[in-house]
Structure formats: C-alpha cells, structure tokens
Amino acid sequence: MTEARALRILHVDSERTWRGGERQVLELMRRQRARGDEPHLAAPRGSALLSRAVSEGFAGHAVPMRGAWDLGSALALADLHRRLRPDVVHWHAARAHALGAIAAQLAPGPARVLSRRVDFPVRGSAGSRLLYGLRRDATIAISEGVREALVQSGLDPSSIDVVRSGIDLTPFDAPFDRSAIRSRLGTREGDFLVLQVAALAPHKSQKDLLDAARIVLAERPEARIWIAGEGILRDELEQQHRRLDLGDRVRLLGFRDDVPDLLKAADLFCVSSYLEGMGTATLDAMAVGLPVVATRVGGIPEIVEDGVTGLLVPPRDPEALAGAILALARDPARRQSMGREARERVRAFSADRTEEETRRVYLKAIGAVD
Numbered sequence: 226m227t228e229a230r231a232l233r234i235l236h237v238d239s240e241r242t243w244r245g246g247e248r249q250v251l252e253l254m255r256r257q258r259a260r261g262d263e264p265h266l267a268a269p270r271g272s273a274l275l276s277r278a279v280s281e282g283f284a285g286h287a288v289p290m291r292g293a294w295d296l297g298s299a300l301a302l303a304d305l306h307r308r309l310r311p312d313v314v315h316w317h318a319a320r321a322h323a324l325g326a327i328a329a330q331l332a333p334g335p336a337r338v339l340s341r342r343v344d345f346p347v348r349g350s351a352g353s354r355l356l357y358g359l360r361r362d363a364t365i366a367i368s369e370g371v372r373e374a375l376v377q378s379g380l381d382p383s384s385i386d387v388v389r390s391g392i393d394l395t396p397f398d399a400p401f402d403r404s405a406i407r408s409r410l411g412t413r414e415g416d417f418l419v420l421q422v423a424a425l426a427p428h429k430s431q432k433d434l435l436d437a438a439r440i441v442l443a444e445r446p447e448a449r450i451w452i453a454g455e456g457i458l459r460d461e462l463e464q465q466h467r468r469l470d471l472g473d474r475v476r477l478l479g480f481r482d483d484v485p486d487l488l489k490a491a492d493l494f495c496v497s498s499y500l501e502g503m504g505t506a507t508l509d510a511m512a513v514g515l516p517v518v519a520t521r522v523g524g525i526p527e528i529v530e531d532g533v534t535g536l537l538v539p540p541r542d543p544e545a546l547a548g549a550i551l552a553l554a555r556d557p558a559r560r561q562s563m564g565r566e567a568r569e570r571v572r573a574f575s576a577d578r579t580e581e582e583t584r585r586v587y588l589k590a591i592g593a594v595d
Contacts, residue, residue: 232587233263235311235335237302239290239320243273244424245505246342249367249390249579250274250317254283256580267305293323293352302328311335313587317342323352326359336362336590342390342502344370344523347378362590365583368503368524386586389527390503391579394572396485397512407490417448417554419518420491420510422484425456425477428500430520432458435465436543437497438475441550448474448554450495453487455480488513492560493553499540501525511571516563518549528574534567 234257238250251274254264263284268275270287279285288301302324306314314335316325322339329337339361347353357380364380366372367390376382404414412418419441423429431452438450452462452475462477481487484506488494494510496519503524507517511528517535519525531537536552538545553560588594 230593231261231263232257232313232584232591233265233309233311234587235265235267235305235309235314236317237267237288237314237321237325238272238274238317239269239324240274240318241269241272242424243277245390246317246340247272247274248505249342251277251281252391252393252576253580253583254278255281256576257584258283260580260584262584265305265309265311267302288324290320290324293320294327295324296327299324299327299331303332306332306334312591313338315340315587323356326356326361330359336587338363338365338586338590340365340367341371341375342367343500344368344374344502345500346374347380363586365586368527370523370525370527371502386582388579388582388586389524389574390505390508391574391576392505392508392512392571393576394512397509401489403489406486410486410490412449412490415447417445417493418491419448419450419493419495419550420453420487420515421451421495421497422453422481422487422506422509423496423498424454425452425458425462427458428498429454429456430497430499430541431462432465433499433541433543433546434495434497435462435469435471435475437547437550438471439469440544440547441554442471442474444551445554446474448550450475451478451487451491452476453478453481453484484509485513488515491515493518493550494535495546495550496520496525497546498522498525503528508571508574511567514564514568516553516560516567518546518553520546528570530566530570534563534570 257264265284266278267286267288269290275285288298290298315338316322364385365388494515494517501523517529520540521537522540529535536549
C-alpha cells in the first residue's frame with residue numbers, strides 16, 4: 226500500500242442538528258473528495274449533516290441511530306461495511322462510536338478511527354468501559370485539552386493523535402463593508418457589539434454571559450450582546466434575561482444562517498464555556514479579525530493567546546468575563562492590534578491541514594505508513 230492510492234472512508238455521525246462537529250465532518254469530506262478519495266456518510270435520516278452532504282453530491286446512507294445500543298442500526302452499519310468495503314470507518318460522535326463499534330464486531334474489516342471532540346473525561350460506566358475496551362486503530366483528539374481528558378480517563382497516550390479542527394479560510398479573505406453590514410443588521414455605528422455563536426447548551430454557559438452582560442451594561446450602556454444559536458436552554462435563558470431586565474441590548478438570536486455577517490459586524494467575540502473541545506466558531510471570529518474574550522478551558526488556550534489575540538478568564542466567573550469585555554471596550558487600539566494578530570494566528574488552523582493530518586492517521590491505521 227502507498228500513500229498515493231485512493232481511500233474509501235465511511236464517516237458515521239449520529240447527531241441530528243448542525244453544530245461544529247458536523248461542520249468539521251463536511252469540511253473533511255469535501256477535501257477528501259477533492260484529493261480523489263471516496264468519502265461516504267452514514268447518519269440519521271433528516272439530519273442536517275446528511276441533508277447537506279447529499280445536496281453536495283456525496284454518497285449518503287440513512288441509519289436511524291435511535292440510541293447507543295440500537296441493534297438494528299448496528300446491523301445496518303455492519304451491512305454498509307460488507308457492501309462498501311471501506312478502508313476506514315471514522316466515528317464522529319458518542320452514539321456513532323457505540324453503534325460503529327458493535328458493527329465492527331459484526332463485520333470486521335475497515336480500520337477503526339474515533340474522533341473525540343469534548344474535553345471531559347470518558348464516563349466511568351460499565352458501558353463506557355466496555356466500549357473503550359473494544360479495538361480502535363486510532364483515536365483523534367481535536368486539541369491537546371481533549372487529549373489530556375482522554376489520558377485522564379485511562380487511555381494510552383501513545384494511542385491518541387491530536388488533529389486540531391480547522392476552517393475554510395478562503396471566504397474570510399474577501400474584503401467587506403463593515404458599516405453596510407452593521408446598518409443592515411440594525412446596529413448603530415456607536416454601538417459596541419459583543420457576539421457569541423454557540424449552541425444553547427449547559428457547557429456553553431450562556432448563563433454566565435448573561436450575568437456578565439448586566440455588569441457590562443452598567444458601565445457601557447452602548448454595549449450590545451448578541452448570542453446566536455439554538456438549544457435546550459432557550460427557555461431558561463429567556464427567563465434569566467427577563468429577570469435581569471436586559472432588554473433589547475442583549476439578544477438571543479436563535480439559529481442564524483448569516484453568521485459570517487454577524488462576525489463582520491461585531492467588535493468582539495466571546496466564549497463563556499466551562500467545557501470546550503476547541504471551538505471552530507472562535508476560529509471564524511479570528512479569521513474575520515476579531516479579538517476574543519474566552520474562558521481558559523479545553524482547547525481554547527491553544528488558539529487564543531492571552532494578551533495577544535484576546536483575553537482568557539477563568540470559567541464560571543461572570544465578573545472576570547465582564548472585566549475582560551470592559552477592558553477591551555475601553556481600548557479600541559488594543560482591540561485592533563489583537564484582531565490583526567488573530568488573523569495571522571488562525572492561518573495555522575486551516576481545514577486543509579486538518580484533512581492532511583487526518584489522512585496520515587488513516588494511513589497509519591491501515592498500516593500504509595509507520
């Protein structure tokens with residue numbers, strides 16, 4: 226076997242909504258196809274990733290994936306192993322891992338690769354111990370923070386490859402009219418716009434951002450804080466928003482398909498998570514040239530250099546979060562300098578590099594390289 230030969234890859238993703246992990250799968254598949262490899266996708270029918278992949282001409286295979294131990298779905302995946310005869314099967318989420326591992330026991334053959342995107346230790350349940358005890362040929366961590374969580378869970382450090390998430394940088398190279406975009410979005414030139422793009426999920430900790438917003442608005446009434454994303458915490462966050470009387474200066478925007486324009490309109494990007502594998506939305510913000518205020522968790526310090534491309538604060542500390550936002554609100558020159566540095570820093574996190582490093586993991590897993 227040689228590095229030059231085309232690979233057939235079966236990606237398995239069990240998530241139904243569109244989030245950062247699903248975006249990474251699609252970016253990876255695009256680059257694999259461009260290289261000449263043959264990526265396939267197994268995902269639930271109607272999932273956002275499957276719909277987008279099929280619309281782009283990828284081979285999609287609908288598998289229900291109703292639960293981690295859904296035997297019917299495991300049998301369907303095993304049938305795909307037999308029919309497609311992939312070189313590699315690549316699991317991209319916890320449920321996909323569980324079902325894929327069962328399928329690999331029923332129909333062995335392809336090399337087994339797992340991507341881990343979350344920076345908390347593997348659960349210590351009997352099911353998790355069994356699952357992680359089954360053979361994998363490679364485990365990919367998307368950051369050193371995720372790798373450390375896996376090591377703390379008992380995985381052999383030598384079995385883990387760090388392949389950092391990356392984004393398509395091309396769209397961010399085009400010039401844009403920031404004033405026109407702000408006007409179209411209803412933001413006045415004097416407003417100081419803080420943006421977050423994240424699912425409304427507990428570990429993203431928008432609760433802390435809303436508490437921080439109250440502090441920020443007390444000093445900077447011209448501040449505007451927008452949170453783009455949807456999720457299970459919407460009702461709880463709306464109640465907190467009303468309780469804090471934040472008014473229209475803080476907006477829960479819901480899911481948006483114009484995130485690039487939101488980023489181009491913003492003055493500052495904010496990450497309030499207490500767990501974060503890496504965060505491709507942060508990379509997008511840096512590619513636009515935004516300074517970042519973020520929590521010092523997971524893979525965030527690997528992309529945001531404290532004092533250079535942004536400011537890092539402890540997690541679950543609204544006062545510290547507010548203090549960092551206010552520090553940059555008071556200092557436009559510092560924001561501009563950080564934004565320039567951010568645009569340079571993000572060049573190290575391209576989707577092209579992610580694909581190249583992932584392929585090296587594949588080749589090692591199938592025994593094509595040492």
